[in-house]
Amino acid sequence: MRRRLRGIVGGTVAALAVGSAVVAGAGTAVVAGAGTAEAAKCGYSTLENDTTNNKANYLNCSPGNERIRVEYTYATEEKCVTPGDTPLFANPDLGAVRNAVPIGTC
Numbered sequence: 001m002r003r004r005l006r007g008i009v010g011g012t013v014a015a016l017a018v019g020s021a022v023v024a025g026a027g028t029a030v031v032a033g034a035g036t037a038e039a040a041k042c043g044y045s046t047l048e049n050d051t052t053n054n055k056a057n058y059l060n061c062s063p064g065n066e067r068i069r070v071e072y073t074y075a076t077e078e079k080c081v082t083p084g085d086t087p088l089f090a091n092p093d094l095g096a097v098r099n100a101v102p103i104g105t106c
Contacts, residue, residue, distance in 0.1 A: 044056060044088075044100040045057050046097075054090040055097070056088045057086065057088065058088055059084070062083060065081065065082055066081055066102050066105060066106070068081055069101050071100065072090070073096045075093075075094045075095070077094060078103070
């Protein structure tokens with residue numbers, strides 16, 4: 001009986017260890033996948049919780065400066081953005097941020 005309990009306990013511990021490794025592996029894969037997908041999103045993006053379009057981002061993934069056309073509710077504006085993330089804000093005279101598109105280099 002004593003040997004049998006040790007065998008069951010040892011088997012349970014081994015099964016738990018394998019189960020934990022599988023779960024940890026799955027968690028890591030999901031996190032890595034989410035980070036990769038987010039890092040690859042170049043261009044215009046809005047914030048998930050901003051329903052008023054007061055703030056957005058433009059991610060320039062190119063190695064050099066990029067000229068973009070920012071589209072607001074009432075007009076457009078051109079900006080030169082450096083590589084990386086550029087925050088875009090609503091403009092009191094032009095309205096809420098609606099979109100931004102690349103139009104060349106600067």
